[in-house]
Amino acid sequence: MNDSIPDYTMQTAPAGYDKEREGIARGIIHTVEYPSRAVGNTRKAMVYTPPGYSAEQKYSVLYLLHGIGGDETEWYNHGKPQIILDNLYADQMLKPMIVVLPNGRAMLNDRAEGDHFAPDKVQAFETFESDLLHDLIPYIEANYPVRTDRMHRAIAGLSMGGGQSLNIGLNHLDRFAWIGAFSPAPNTKLPELLLPEPQKAAELLSLLWLSCGDLDNLKNVSDRTHAYLSQHSVPHLWVEENGDHDWPVWKNGLYQFSKLIF
Structure with missing residues (x-):
């Protein structure tokens, strides 16, 4: 693991970190459509480009995933990532990055409606791995000036998306060097399956x-993952913060994680 990873003491994000400020440069967040061979149709994602975005510059990319009841708009509607990131750029606390907000439910009708736990919908969150690796990432790399090596690609998410981030990221360390899970859900694979070769992953x-609220009913998923990582000496940041399975924890996760990547 990167020896330069800082010692980290959990801090609550400062007051106003998620409030729109006056007089600062702003990024742009917009919706794109990309062809998905994994699903067989055209799918939507939101893309945030940072303040001062220029086609003459090369950017890192963070793929930021939603929960089981959301879609590509969930972070935008409830987490306001563009405001959090704009403020961090204004404080010179972020590396230049593009943030992609996909729809992690890879199926023909990928809207967040009906029974979110229906078997075909749960399966669609697994299918997303192929959609992301073979369809969305190539689309982003063909249409944006991004760096394409693993050191400039990150994946993170909340709840179901946190589980996806661990499942996909740790299974594809040739593609992702930075992985974040905020309150990962029970879709998270067992630690032995996530990291069958813990020392290789550590390198x-x-x-x-890995972060979770102390009142979260799904905290056992994070606890078992943290315990396995510790047992096998895999360096990681474990953050147990005050909170439940809710947006204050996830927004704080984005605020803290994004400062540390790239």
Whole structure:
């Protein structure tokens, strides 16, 4: 693992970190459509480009995933990532990055409606691995000036998306060097399946972030993952913060994680 990873003491994000400020440069967040061979149709994602974005510059990319009840708009509607990131750029606390907000439910009708736990919908969150690796990432790399090596690609998410981030990221360390999971859900694979070769993973990871609220009913998923990582000496940041399975924890996760990557 990257020896330069800082010692980290959990801090609550400062007051106003998620409030729109006056007089600062702003990024742009917009919706794109990309062809998905994994699903067989055209799918939507939101893309945030940072303040001062220029086609003459090369950017790192963070793929930021939603929960089981959301879609590509969930972070935008409830987490306001563009405001959090704009403020961090204004404070000179972020590396230049593009943030992609996909729809992690890879199926023909990928809207967040009906029974979110229906078997075909749960399966669609697994299918997303192929959609992300073979369809969305190539689309982003063909249409944006991004760096394409693993050191400049991160994946993170909340709840179901946190489980996806661990499942996909740790299974593809040739593609992702930075992985974050905020309150990962029970879709998270058992630790032995996530990291069958923990020492190899430890050598490849630049940052593995795991956070959860202390009142979260799903905290056992994070606890077992943290215990396995510790047992096998896999460096990671484990953050147990005050909170439940809710947006204050996830927004704080984005605020803290994004400062540390790239």
